[in-house]
Amino acid sequence: xxxxxxxxxxxxxxxxxxxxxxxxxxxxxxxxxxxxxxxxxxxxxxxxxxxxxxxxxxxxxxxxxxxxxxxxxxxxxxxxxxxxxxxxxxxxxxxxxxxxxxxxxxxxxxxxxxxxxxxxxxxxxxxxxxxxxxxxxxxxxxxxxxxxxxxxxxxxxxxxxxxxxxxxxxxxxxxxxxxxxxxxxxxxxxxxxxxxxxxxxxxxxxxxxxxxxxxxxxxxxxxxxxxxxxxxxxxxxxxxxxxxxxxxxxxxxxxxxxxxxxxxxxxxxxxxxxxxxxxxxxxxxxxxxxxxxxxxxxxxxxxx
Numbered sequence: 001x002x003x004x005x006x007x008x009x010x011x012x013x014x015x016x017x018x019x020x021x022x023x024x025x026x027x028x029x030x031x032x033x034x035x036x037x038x039x040x041x042x043x044x045x046x047x048x049x050x051x052x053x054x055x056x057x058x059x060x061x062x063x064x065x066x067x068x069x070x071x072x073x074x075x076x077x078x079x080x081x082x083x084x085x086x087x088x089x090x091x092x093x094x095x096x097x098x099x100x101x102x103x104x105x106x107x108x109x110x111x112x113x114x115x116x117x118x119x120x121x122x123x124x125x126x127x128x129x130x131x132x133x134x135x136x137x138x139x140x141x142x143x144x145x146x147x148x149x150x151x152x153x154x155x156x157x158x159x160x161x162x163x164x165x166x167x168x169x170x171x172x173x174x175x176x177x178x179x180x181x182x183x184x185x186x187x188x189x190x191x192x193x194x195x196x197x198x199x200x201x202x203x204x205x206x207x208x209x210x211x212x213x214x215x216x217x218x219x220x221x222x223x224x225x226x227x228x229x230x231x232x233x234x235x236x237x238x239x240x241x242x243x244x245x246x247x248x249x250x251x252x253x254x255x256x257x258x259x260x261x262x263x264x265x266x267x268x269x270x271x272x273x274x275x276x277x278x279x280x281x282x283x284x285x286x287x288x289x290x291x292x293x294x295x296x297x298x299x300x301x302x303x304x
Contacts, residue, residue, distance in 0.1 A: 031277055031278060031281055031284060032277065033089075033277055036089070036092065036277055036281050037089065039092060041088065041091050041092070042091050042092065042094070042095035043091070044059035044060055044061045044091070044094065044104075044106070045060050045061055045062040046059075046060050047059060047060075048060055048132065048136060050125075050128050050129045050131070050132035051125070051128055053110060053116060055082065055108050055109060055110045055111075055114060055125075056108070056109070056110070056125055056128065056129075057108050058105050058106060058107045058108065058129050058132065058133070059087065059091075059094065059104070059105075059106040059108075060103070060104070060105060060136065060140060061094045061095065061097070061098040061103060061104035061105075061106065062098070062103050062140060063098050063099070063100075063101050063102060063103060065101075066141070067103075067140075067141035067142070067143070068141045068142060068143040069101070069102065069103035069140075069141060069142055069143060070101070070102055070103065070143055070145075070146055070298040070299055071102065071103045071104070071105060071133070071137075071142050071143065071144055071147055071148070071298065072097060072102050072103075072104055072105070072147075072148045072149070072150055072294050072298050073104075073105045073106075073107060073129075073130065073133065073147070073148070073149040073150065073159070073162075074087075074090050074093065074094060074097075074104055074105070074106040074107065074150055074151070074152075074155070075106075075107050075109075075126065075149070075150070075151035075152075075155035075156075075158045075159050075162075076089060076090045076106070076107075076108075076151070076152060076153075076154075076155045077151070077152045077153025077154040077155040077156070077189075078111070078153070078154060079153075079154050079201070079202035079206050080111050080112050080117075080122060080154045080158075080202070080206060080209075080210050081111045081112055081113050081206060082110065082111030082113055082114050082117070083111070083113050084111075086108060087106050087107065087108045089280070090106050090152070090280060091106075092280075092281065092282050093280045093281070093282060093287065093290075093291075094106050095282075096282040096287070096291060097291060097294060097295070100291065100295050101295070102294070102295060102298050103140065103142050105129075105133050105136075107125075107126060107129040107130075108129075109122055109125035109126055109129070109158075110122055110125055112206060112209040112210050113209075118209050118210055118211075118212060119210065119211055119212035119218075119221070119225065120173040120174055122158075122210060123158075123161065123174045123224075123225065124173070124174065126158050126161070126162055127162070127165060127174070127176055130149075130162060130180040131176075131178065131180065133180070134180060144180075144181070145183070145300070146183045146184075146297065146298055146299060146300040147180070147181065147182055147183050147298075148182075148183060148184050148185070148186060148294055148297045148298045149162050149163060149182050149184075149185050149186075150185070150186035150187075150188060150290070150294055151185075151186075151187065151188065151190060152188040152189060152190075152279060152280050153188070153189050153190065153191070153202075153247065153248060153276065154190075154191060154202065155188075155190070156187040156188050156189060156190015156191065156192070156248075157190045157191045157192055157194070157227065159185050159186070159187060159190065160185055160187055160190060160192050160227035160233065160237070161225065161226075161227050161230070162180075162182065162185075163182045163185045163227075163233045163234075163235050163237070164227050164230030164231075164233045165179045166179040166234075167230040167233070168224045168230070169223070169224065172218075172223075172224040174224045174225070175224075182235055183235065183236075183297065183300075184235055184236045184237070184238070184297040184303075185233070185235060185236070185237045185238070186237075186238045186240065186290065186293055186294055186297070187237060187238065187239045187240065187253065187256075188240050188241075188279050188280065188290055189240070189241045189242065189245050189247065189248040189253065189276060189279055190239070190248070190253070190256075191207075191248055191252065192226070192227045192228050192252070192253070192256040193226055193227070193228035193252075193255070193256055193259075194207050194210070194211060194222050194225055194226035194228075195222045195226060195228070195229070196228075196255075197248075197252050199249075199252075200247060200248045200249075200252065201246075201247045201248070210225065211225045211226075227256070228256060228259060231259060231260055231263035231265065232260065232263040232264045232265045233260070233265055234265070235265075236265075236266045236267075236268075236297070236303065237257075237260060237265060237266070237267045237268075238267070238268050238269075238270065238293050238297075238303055239253040239254075239256065239257050239267060239268070239269045239270070240253075240269075240270045240271075240272065240279065240286075240289060240290055240293070241253045241254075241269075241270075241271055241279075242271070242272060242273065242274035242275045242276065242278050242279050242286045243271045243272065243273055243274070244273070244274060244275040244278075245274075245275050245276045245279070246275065246276070247275075247276040248276065250271050253269060254269055257269045268303050270289055270293070272285055272286040272288075272289040273285050273286060274286030274287075292304050
């Protein structure tokens with residue numbers, strides 16, 4: 001991706017995040033990406049490296065009390081592009097979940113615009129971060145019995161992909177013999193079908209960077225990268241899109257859910273009021289739906 005194209009993508013993504021089309025003006029009271037970022041930013045309990053690259057780390061957020069703590073993994077979005085977004089925009093949501101009694105493992109990873117990012121590095125980073133969580137669990141008194149993985153936007157794709165990693169063929173560099181046991185996935189406005197979900201703020205070009213070009217050794221670039229190609233995932237999934245989301249439209253989640261249900265998965269779709277920012281911003285109705293869903297599932301409860 002050229003620098004000009006990346007800047008254009010970032011501008012388009014940010015405009016979509018704040019709920020503005022190219023010819024509209026956001027209402028003064030509307031929560032925007034910038035106004036969310038302007039809030040005092042909570043900080044995690046500690047940072048844990050899972051690799052040697054500066055981007056290979058996770059934030060650990062621990063609630064009050066002795067534990068053991070139920071856990072949710074958060075995976076941020078930003079079109080899989082580090083220059084567009086990093087995990088800190090999830091800090092507000094992470095703190096909210098921490099206050100609700102959950103331990104949070106918020107994952108950073110190498111984007112497609114960074115050395116080692118794209119295929120297979122971005123995916124391998126997510127897998128490595130989850131394996132590091134397994135190692136951290138006894139040290140921090142974490143309970144992985146009802147592990148929930150939740151991702152927003154491009155992170156929603158990665159959350160679903162993580163749940164399907166056990167389906168990846170042994171000859172793929174994304175295969176693992178020790179996939180982490182995931183109890184449920186909460187896909188927050190994700191991009192689950194890399195082959196067809198090109199009509200988003202991210203577009204087809206960045207998806208091409210994520211999957212890499214077809215080769216003789218890897219002719220189907222979606223077979224081990226796209227959650228839709230890994231169905232059924234075998235875990236309950238909740239697909240949540242704000243009804244006003246123009247970054248990743250609710251129709252994308254609905255189409256994926258239809259395919260997942262047809263494949264035999266248990267999937268619930270929710271479309272609360274709000275847009276792409278509201279979905280991850282504490283005090284917004286859309287986030288309330290997300291948080292209540294995560295908390296229930298992390299305690300082994302039903303989808304509320």
